[in-house]
Amino acid sequence: MKRKIRLIMRYSAALLLAVSIIAPMLWLFLMSVSSAADLTRIPLEWLPREWDFSRYLSLLSLEPGKPGTLFLHALANSLLIAGGATLISLLLAIPAAYSFSRYPGRDGWLFGSLAIYMVPPVAFVLPLYFILQQLSLLNTHFGLILVYCSMILPFLTWMLKNQFDALPLDIEQASRLDGLRYWQVLLRITLPLAKPALGASALFGWLLAWDEFFYALLFTNNIEAQTLPVTIAGFTAGRATDDGLIAAVGILAAIPPLLIAICLQRTLVSGLTSGGSKG
Structure with missing residues (x-):
């Protein structure tokens, strides 16, 4: 039982670390492909309505x-x-x-x-x-x-x-x-x-x-x-x-x-x- 608890805690810590690293980069990417209207919309939406890759091309x-x-x-x-x-x-x-x-x-x-x-x-x-x-x-x-x-x-x-x-x-x-x-x-x-x-x-x-x-x-x-x-x-x-x-x-x-x-x-x-x- 203790071994399972340690294993769960270990994987939970690894998952938390991965999320803390990946989440900011994922949000940065979503911002980069969001239109100006999506970035200023209230309330905030996590996924853009229109995916815009024109900034990367420019x-x-x-x-x-x-x-x-x-x-x-x-x-x-x-x-x-x-x-x-x-x-x-x-x-x-x-x-x-x-x-x-x-x-x-x-x-x-x-x-x-x-x-x-x-x-x-x-x-x-x-x-x-x-x-x-x-x-x-x-x-x-x-x-x-x-x-x-x-x-x-x-x-x-x-x-x-x-x-x-x-x-x-x-x-x-x-x-x-x-x-x-x-x-x-x-x-x-x-x-x-x-x-x-x-x-x-x-x-x-x-x-x-x-x-x-x-x-x-x-x-x-x-x-x-x-x-x-x-x-x-x-x-x-x-x-x-x-x-x-x-x-x-x-x-x-x-x-x-x-x-x-x-x-x-x-x-x-x-x-x-x-x-x-x-x-």
Whole structure:
């Protein structure tokens, strides 16, 4: 009897979690295919009387005057900036995390970087703005990539350091006895073992850059480098806001992270659980 009760409670909790995640996205989709009359009808109706997919067509069109010219350009900017920042941060975080993990006594530097990471972003606005201005990197892709690297790098270093701590040292020591150098041990032994952790870390770093709004708003002033969160906010700037269009943008903006998470599903799960215990 107790086993059945536990099973029921477990499935009920899983169902509640699934509903809490899916329900907002389902409501967002229903808003995106509802007409303006359905969105303003009182009392509210859960299902639209007329299913309107024209907003998706306009967002995926490059025809002049359509919102797709802004959306698709911002989508490309977000993919480029988030991907570039994640790649650079990952390449720098791997040797940094390995150094912190294998050579004790340097934790002060790691905690210092994390302390800076925890400072509110508004505190760095003026220094970063002056640096980008002096380097002529305002309103550029590379400028935002550098800013995002300063945000992602401490996070990835900390996450990978914990994963490297969980890997057994016996294999690395045996490789050193066989004549491999430190960088060869890292490339040939440690990184293949830490592949799931690398995938999970890269995904979380990419999401940090993909969802970032504050710096992108301040350091860009036109569509040349504006990211998707800033462009979505721009759709609400007019006097008459199309709530259905904003909902459609939200649905389309959620597709790239969803596809990446599906592709890295096995890596993500194993990477999150591999650091739970030391081997």
